[in-house]
Amino acid sequence: xxxxxxxxxxxxxxxxxxxxxxxxxxxxxxxxxxxxxxxxxxxxxxxxxxxxxxxxxxxxxxxxxxxxxxxxxxxxxxxxxxxxxxxxxxxxxxxxxxxxxx
Numbered sequence: 001x002x003x004x005x006x007x008x009x010x011x012x013x014x015x016x017x018x019x020x021x022x023x024x025x026x027x028x029x030x031x032x033x034x035x036x037x038x039x040x041x042x043x044x045x046x047x048x049x050x051x052x053x054x055x056x057x058x059x060x061x062x063x064x065x066x067x068x069x070x071x072x073x074x075x076x077x078x079x080x081x082x083x084x085x086x087x088x089x090x091x092x093x094x095x096x097x098x099x100x101x102x
Contacts, residue, residue, distance in 0.1 A: 019070065
């Protein structure tokens with residue numbers, strides 16, 4: 001299972017970030033847009049509403065972390081392995097022929 005966790009240097013240290021389903025729903029409701037639309041807005045510069053930890057700093061300073069965190073939530077973190085641990089590796093030429101004719 002992919003956790004969509006991503007570690008980033010931010011503020012005064014290195015932190016682990018992760019947007020869970022409930023947080024994505026909350027983000028969607030607050031922005032009145034789906035997460036993919038929000039990511040697109042972050043990528044194209046069509047974003048606004050920044051508060052709390054970011055409004056005291058230049059907005060561009062937090063743009064890349066915001067894009068990375070949201071992208072990891074939607075597509076999985078870049079360094080997460082794809083697939084299941086211990087999954088069987090198919091043997092060479094292991095296909096089973098189906099009978100298509102009598």
